Amino acid sequence: MSSPTSRKGSQPHQLRTAAEPRQNRLYNVRLSHIEQVNPSVRLLQLTIPPEVQDEAEGPELDQTTPPQPLTFLPGQWLDVHIPTISHAGGFSITSTPADAQILPSLEPPTAIPIEETDIPPIDPHGRPPYVELAVRHAPSNPASAWLWRPADEILGTELSIRVGGSFVWPPSSSGVVELTRIRTVVFVAGGVGINPLISMLSHLNNGDDEATALQHPHLNIRFLYSTKLPRGEGEANGTSLDQVLFLSRLRQIIASQSQFHRLQISLDLFITDLDPGTELGSLLGGSSEDLTLHARRINRGDLEKVVSGPDGRVRPEETVCYVCGPPEMTDEVVESLEGFLGKGERVFYEKWW
Numbered sequence: 001m002s003s004p005t006s007r008k009g010s011q012p013h014q015l016r017t018a019a020e021p022r023q024n025r026l027y028n029v030r031l032s033h034i035e036q037v038n039p040s041v042r043l044l045q046l047t048i049p050p051e052v053q054d055e056a057e058g059p060e061l062d063q064t065t066p067p068q069p070l071t072f073l074p075g076q077w078l079d080v081h082i083p084t085i086s087h088a089g090g091f092s093i094t095s096t097p098a099d100a101q102i103l104p105s106l107e108p109p110t111a112i113p114i115e116e117t118d119i120p121p122i123d124p125h126g127r128p129p130y131v132e133l134a135v136r137h138a139p140s141n142p143a144s145a146w147l148w149r150p151a152d153e154i155l156g157t158e159l160s161i162r163v164g165g166s167f168v169w170p171p172s173s174s175g176v177v178e179l180t181r182i183r184t185v186v187f188v189a190g191g192v193g194i195n196p197l198i199s200m201l202s203h204l205n206n207g208d209d210e211a212t213a214l215q216h217p218h219l220n221i222r223f224l225y226s227t228k229l230p231r232g233e234g235e236a237n238g239t240s241l242d243q244v245l246f247l248s249r250l251r252q253i254i255a256s257q258s259q260f261h262r263l264q265i266s267l268d269l270f271i272t273d274l275d276p277g278t279e280l281g282s283l284l285g286g287s288s289e290d291l292t293l294h295a296r297r298i299n300r301g302d303l304e305k306v307v308s309g310p311d312g313r314v315r316p317e318e319t320v321c322y323v324c325g326p327p328e329m330t331d332e333v334v335e336s337l338e339g340f341l342g343k344g345e346r347v348f349y350e351k352w353w
Helices: 142-147 191-206 247-260 280-284 300-307 327-341
Strands: 027-038 041-047 077-081 089-092 130-136 158-164 184-190 219-227 263-271 292-294 319-325 347-351
Touching (some): 077 130, 089 130, 089 142, 089 191, 191 247, 263 300, 280 292, 300 327
Parallel strands (some): 219 263, 263 292, 319 347
Antiparallel strands (some): 027 041, 041 130
8 A cells, every 4th residue: 555645746756665565676678669558658568588587497596596587466566777867767567467477489380381371470489578567758757758758769778677566466465355255346546547457457357366266257347447538738628538548458358358257347437527518429439338438537426336236235345446546536535435345454555646
């Protein structure tokens, strides 16, 4: 959990998070890909050298401190050390632990000669292991400003990263939360607070959850996402939701679960800066069966609804909630959720300034 809101907003990331757990090791990675999601957010891919992830299986050079591959839990963040920047930046990981593993190499096809098919051959080397970050444009933050330099100036740069954070899936208070009893998981995101939550949901969608014993065929996921429409300078009301951060990924996950049925997911999207009278149907641009759109902020009634079962009852022992967003929003949401579930370590939160 983050600390209560105070003067932390002006402090460097490493000072703000000094009390949070961190791994001991720095890993060297390479900035390998940049994608512009919308006018204010970039997706960055940091490639991990395959030999780093192979270290656990290789010969141990030092028997007292055997090398370890880079690992993390969904929801954790990175200290990102950038050349020429004195303080490390802090950015939530938006990919999954599986993405940081080496994809097994494929044997080249032999049954069908290449010249007899129009299908290009599959790269036998697979894809390299990586971690992904979503970085908001923040000129006053030195690390963010550097990561927003022109792509041709920074692509290929070697950076150093360290994993940290206690806002994780599965719940860290496992002595209080009985994992096998969880039936409902509530995610509440505000703006770029979706970053750690998309890692958690993507991990659950992958089915990479054996350690938590959550193999229930009907795990309910309730996702509330509050945000503004992405716009450039001077741009009027947008007409599409295409550029909302990770919305397409959320909808893809819902589509996949409509086939696999391991998770039952509901998505409520709250657009907080629409002009009165905006036609919501025009924003959806097609089918809206996978989400419910609201032109307002999340309220207490919305929160009560998602923690209540079909019979209207709240079952705290079967429910966990994760909240990440601006400090004021997070404080209000956590207070409401703890009012419904009690303060028994069932509501987890993190604030980013």
